[in-house]
Amino acid sequence: MNVSFPLGCFTAVTGVSGSGKSSLVSQSLLDLVAEHLGMRREEVEEDALEEASTEKTIGRLRGDVDAIHRLIEVDQKPIGRTPRSNLATYTGLFDQVRKLFAATPEARRRHFDAGRFSFNVAKGRCPTCEGEGQVSIELLFMPSVYAPCPTCHGTRYNEKTLAINWNGKSIADVLNMTVDEACLFFAQDALVLRSLDTLRDIGLGYLKLGQSATELSGGEAQRIKLSTELQRTQRGTTLYVLDEPTTGLHPRDVDRLLVQLNRLVDAGNTVIVVEHDMRTVAQCDWVIDVGPGAGNHGGTIVAAGTPAEITENKASRTAPFLANSLKPSRSPP
Numbered sequence: 001m002n003v004s005f006p007l008g009c010f011t012a013v014t015g016v017s018g019s020g021k022s023s024l025v026s027q028s029l030l031d032l033v034a035e036h037l038g039m040r041r042e043e044v045e046e047d048a049l050e051e052a053s054t055e056k057t058i059g060r061l062r063g064d065v066d067a068i069h070r071l072i073e074v075d076q077k078p079i080g081r082t083p084r085s086n087l088a089t090y091t092g093l094f095d096q097v098r099k100l101f102a103a104t105p106e107a108r109r110r111h112f113d114a115g116r117f118s119f120n121v122a123k124g125r126c127p128t129c130e131g132e133g134q135v136s137i138e139l140l141f142m143p144s145v146y147a148p149c150p151t152c153h154g155t156r157y158n159e160k161t162l163a164i165n166w167n168g169k170s171i172a173d174v175l176n177m178t179v180d181e182a183c184l185f186f187a188q189d190a191l192v193l194r195s196l197d198t199l200r201d202i203g204l205g206y207l208k209l210g211q212s213a214t215e216l217s218g219g220e221a222q223r224i225k226l227s228t229e230l231q232r233t234q235r236g237t238t239l240y241v242l243d244e245p246t247t248g249l250h251p252r253d254v255d256r257l258l259v260q261l262n263r264l265v266d267a268g269n270t271v272i273v274v275e276h277d278m279r280t281v282a283q284c285d286w287v288i289d290v291g292p293g294a295g296n297h298g299g300t301i302v303a304a305g306t307p308a309e310i311t312e313n314k315a316s317r318t319a320p321f322l323a324n325s326l327k328p329s330r331s332p333p
């Protein structure tokens with residue numbers, strides 16, 4: 001098959017389940033673009049590898065492929081795989097917070113550098129739990145359980161580190177703050193505030209800075225990944241691919257996600273989503289409808305065009321549903 005994806009646009013790939021959307025976008029397109037960029041698809045998870053077909057994508061890219069310099073796949077998988085990564089470390093704001101603590105007179109007197117305030121470095125962290133804040137208890141015949149560390153009581157740090165205060169709070173107190181609380185606490189520090197503001201912007205003001213990256217919901221993880229992307233200097237040369245990004249999201253969170261994706265497109269980037277949510281599809285620039293059916297009855301491009309053009313297509317099973325969402329809607333109460 002031949003298919004064209006417009007660059008610098010927000011494109012939705014639609015079609016019934018099993019019609020071949022993921023094969024087209026998450027397999028073929030990603031494979032070909034990754035190969036073109038000389039990337040290895042190392043992000044492929046082990047379980048995904050088992051499911052994935054062993055067949056190699058055969059195909060060719062044409063057009064202005066050189067306008068794409070980066071390829072990013074954004075999914076709802078947790079960010080970071082260990083509890084050693086949390087909101088503060090992932091967004092990078094913890095680096096600046098640690099510098100603030102190291103610059104206090106008390107820390108300088110004791111020669112504590114910024115590394116001292118990392119729970120991943122031996123000198124400042126609790127020796128019992130090695131900075132994890134919790135210890136695993138092995139149970140015979142049963143899965144082991146986690147309990148708060150008896151030495152540091154979950155603070156992750158040793159007493160000497162905890163004795164250092166910045167404006168009356170220890171480094172552990174800071175990790176225990178929500179994003180909203182931290183915004184007030186770090187109101188004078190532009191660098192910290194920039195990361196915090198971005199998190200608040202995407203509706204995550206209620207999360208704690210120390211919340212482990214493994215404990216975020218899929219939707220939270222996805223928005224955090226996108227917000228770190230939005231903080232990068234935008235050169236408009238990145239291709240973002242998302243396979244069913246609105247799955248499991250409340251309509252309000254879908255709106256927030258769309259704000260983020262639209263910002264990426266406004267900066268000149270290309271966003272391609274595989275999508276079933278017609279409210280999302282209706283506001284895309286371009287729609288590629290795959291199908292018409294599933295399995296052997298799918299796999300062809302039924303229609304491609306603006307959302308309005310797709311609704312005119314008699315062969316498209318997506319058309320009537322999309323037409324519903326394109327109608328001028330009543331504003332919510």
Ligand SMILES: Nc1ncnc2c1ncn2[C@@H]1O[C@H](COP(=O)(O)OP(=O)(O)O)[C@@H](O)[C@H]1O
Pocket residue numbers: 015016017018019020021022023024051052053054294295296
């Ligand atoms: N690795 C595979 N081997 C054989 N068939 C597959 C494989 N992956 C997907 N399929 C089949 O190909 C069709 C398209 O799948 P997929 O691209 O995942 O659909 P969609 O994302 O549109 O729901 C489906 O009928 C699916 O069962």
Ligand SMILES: [Mg+2]
Pocket residue numbers: 021022023243274
């Ligand atoms: Mg799919």
Ligand SMILES: [Zn+2]
Pocket residue numbers: 126127128129130131132133134149150151152153154155156157
């Ligand atoms: Zn401990």
